[in-house]
Amino acid sequence: MITPCQALTTGSRQIKWLLILTGIICAAQPTALSLAAAEAWSEAAVVEGAKRSPRGAKVYAEHCAVCHEHGVNRAPVVYHLRMMMTETIYRALSAGAMRLQAQSLSDQDKHAVAYFLSGIQSAKDVKLAPPACQGKAAHFDFDNPPAYPGWGMTLANTRFAPKSVTGLDSHNVSRLRLKWALGFDGASRVRSEPALAAGAIYIGSQDGRVYALDRKTGCERWQFAARSEVRTGVVVSPWRVGDSTAQPIAYFADFLGNVYAVDAIKGTLVWSDHADPHPATTLTGTPVLYEGRLYVPATTQEKAAVGGNFDCCTSRGSLIAYDARTGKRLWQSFLVDKPLFRGLSKSGSKLYGPSGAGIWSSPAIDERRGLLFFATSNNYSSPATKTSDAVIAMDLKSGKIKWSYQATVNDAWNLGCMLPNGSICPKEHGVDYDFGAAVILTRARDGREFVLAGQKSGWVYCLNPNDGKLLWKTKVGRGGAIAGVHFGMAAGGDALYVPISDAPDGRQYSEPAKPGLYALDIRTGEFIWKAPNDASVCQGRPAGCDPGIASPVTVSEDLVLSGGNDGILRIHSAQSGKVLWQFDTAQSLVTVGGGVATGGSIGGGAGPLVYDGTLVVESGYAFAWRMPGNLMLVFEVQ
Numbered sequence: 001m002i003t004p005c006q007a008l009t010t011g012s013r014q015i016k017w018l019l020i021l022t023g024i025i026c027a028a029q030p031t032a033l034s035l036a037a038a039e040a041w042s043e044a045a046v047v048e049g050a051k052r053s054p055r056g057a058k059v060y061a062e063h064c065a066v067c068h069e070h071g072v073n074r075a076p077v078v079y080h081l082r083m084m085m086t087e088t089i090y091r092a093l094s095a096g097a098m099r100l101q102a103q104s105l106s107d108q109d110k111h112a113v114a115y116f117l118s119g120i121q122s123a124k125d126v127k128l129a130p131p132a133c134q135g136k137a138a139h140f141d142f143d144n145p146p147a148y149p150g151w152g153m154t155l156a157n158t159r160f161a162p163k164s165v166t167g168l169d170s171h172n173v174s175r176l177r178l179k180w181a182l183g184f185d186g187a188s189r190v191r192s193e194p195a196l197a198a199g200a201i202y203i204g205s206q207d208g209r210v211y212a213l214d215r216k217t218g219c220e221r222w223q224f225a226a227r228s229e230v231r232t233g234v235v236v237s238p239w240r241v242g243d244s245t246a247q248p249i250a251y252f253a254d255f256l257g258n259v260y261a262v263d264a265i266k267g268t269l270v271w272s273d274h275a276d277p278h279p280a281t282t283l284t285g286t287p288v289l290y291e292g293r294l295y296v297p298a299t300t301q302e303k304a305a306v307g308g309n310f311d312c313c314t315s316r317g318s319l320i321a322y323d324a325r326t327g328k329r330l331w332q333s334f335l336v337d338k339p340l341f342r343g344l345s346k347s348g349s350k351l352y353g354p355s356g357a358g359i360w361s362s363p364a365i366d367e368r369r370g371l372l373f374f375a376t377s378n379n380y381s382s383p384a385t386k387t388s389d390a391v392i393a394m395d396l397k398s399g400k401i402k403w404s405y406q407a408t409v410n411d412a413w414n415l416g417c418m419l420p421n422g423s424i425c426p427k428e429h430g431v432d433y434d435f436g437a438a439v440i441l442t443r444a445r446d447g448r449e450f451v452l453a454g455q456k457s458g459w460v461y462c463l464n465p466n467d468g469k470l471l472w473k474t475k476v477g478r479g480g481a482i483a484g485v486h487f488g489m490a491a492g493g494d495a496l497y498v499p500i501s502d503a504p505d506g507r508q509y510s511e512p513a514k515p516g517l518y519a520l521d522i523r524t525g526e527f528i529w530k531a532p533n534d535a536s537v538c539q540g541r542p543a544g545c546d547p548g549i550a551s552p553v554t555v556s557e558d559l560v561l562s563g564g565n566d567g568i569l570r571i572h573s574a575q576s577g578k579v580l581w582q583f584d585t586a587q588s589l590v591t592v593g594g595g596v597a598t599g600g601s602i603g604g605g606a607g608p609l610v611y612d613g614t615l616v617v618e619s620g621y622a623f624a625w626r627m628p629g630n631l632m633l634v635f636e637v638q
Helices: 004-010 015-023 036-038 042-050 054-066 087-093 109-118
Strands: 174-181 196-197 200-204 209-214 222-225 249-253 258-263 269-272 289-291 293-300 318-323 328-332 340-344 350-353 364-368 371-375 389-396 403-408 440-443 449-454 459-463 469-477 491-492 497-498 518-523 527-532 559-563 568-573 579-584 587-591 595-599 609-611 614-619 631-635
Touching: 042 054, 042 109, 054 109, 087 109, 174 579, 174 587, 174 595, 258 293, 289 449, 364 440, 389 449, 440 491, 518 559, 559 614
Parallel strands: none
Antiparallel strands: 174 631, 196 200, 200 209, 209 222, 249 258, 258 269, 289 293, 293 318, 318 328, 340 350, 364 371, 371 389, 389 403, 440 449, 449 459, 459 469, 491 497, 497 518, 518 527, 559 568, 568 579, 587 595, 609 614, 614 631
């Protein structure tokens, strides 16, 4: 039996890229066997796990497989578990959500099954833990309400903040200096965009811990243990300046589909809910808080389940509205109809459809029209639907769709399309050009409003917010499965700032990759300037360096902040694209705890965050063979 790691050197081009795209990293970069690659090579994954922990394999087969391999509601499917850290699984079994189911297991058995499933054990470094806050640093400042209303820095997702708020401009950017750094123990990626409130930085981590840190020193005010990796950003509810009776709540969600409301001052749980009972549910888009409601975008990892006799596919993207204070579910709006049985695959597995059309990013709020704007993923199985690869306007109160614009038709695709037999590949055999980046609502200086969306295809679309009619579209990047506009654009004035990843994905294209940063006129779609990154930027840098940008950008009147796959944080002139300042985050730094952590690629849904002269950026993104890391860096204008 060939192992996944052997396939990297002996397999076909497509098989190699299947493993790379889904997170298989072997001896050169020690991280997890994960997601679709482990499922595509399910027998090999079991063999590897059994070698690693024979006892764990036996415990899993006797106590766990009956739920986790048969689609039991809320029981995470195996490829979810294989992306989790060993310590996180053990914590769930011993003191978390699975403690009752695991009460008959010995502590040794719990450790064994966790190691069998994951194999990702952190090299414990107690010095990475931030010190506990003492004295004034431990107190929350009620004169300092949240800096921004959510992930998009405005409710409209523009990721724009005036320099009067950021405290950073072209005149003082050269005075930015690293103030302190935090290392996340055992992590290989850092992708939860923080919230800044009450003098604290609120941030989630790969092992599920969420921290409230003193913004000035990095000491820990509290930490909360979620059930799995926190990929979303954190949102803190607002209060009036000086209101010491306020009871703000921090909202976030985890990889296994759980939504949390935590007391932002005490760090204690207020409420939690599982967004959707489907076992492949995952939450990566940051929840949106607006007028007492919490809007949570949901998607799934089901398109990555391609091994064995997997029945494909039954998951549906949706948006859920909660009462933010109580957690009462108000409505859930699905993006495709309930899947129906469609027949059998060549391998005998059951085929269902339609499915997919998940929401990977944070929705934008249109206060005047009472709408949410967001974009969706591709379908995972046939038949393809009109709500996949689409920009959608939804009513805030009812969850009803007002209009939908589809950018790519017939994009029904799953990772089975990359396997030799393709037994569960949809008949459409789509291109996997879904939307990962958030939609923006913005206003030009002449008063006209636009909805802007960037796609993995490399296309940027401008729509009329009233009816969804296309106003213009511009091809900015080459595009691809992990390319084009990956996580987030930004808008300010009459300009849209577009980061392009265009990382290689094993496919052949008729045009060259165009990694870098680009500015478009929001009124016409014409280029204002281009700042491409040349591949030579990665010469002499660690394996996994890539010249593209796969994280959201942030803007002010005169600056654009971007973090690259090459690990370099750049601050550009908003007027010309010229780089005014940069910092290499892919290095080892001493952290506030006295340990040493290392940065890597800057990626995922977390972009640079700047407020009152403080700049926060996360570094490390072990996905698609990019550079792993476990750093958060805090800079200050001096």
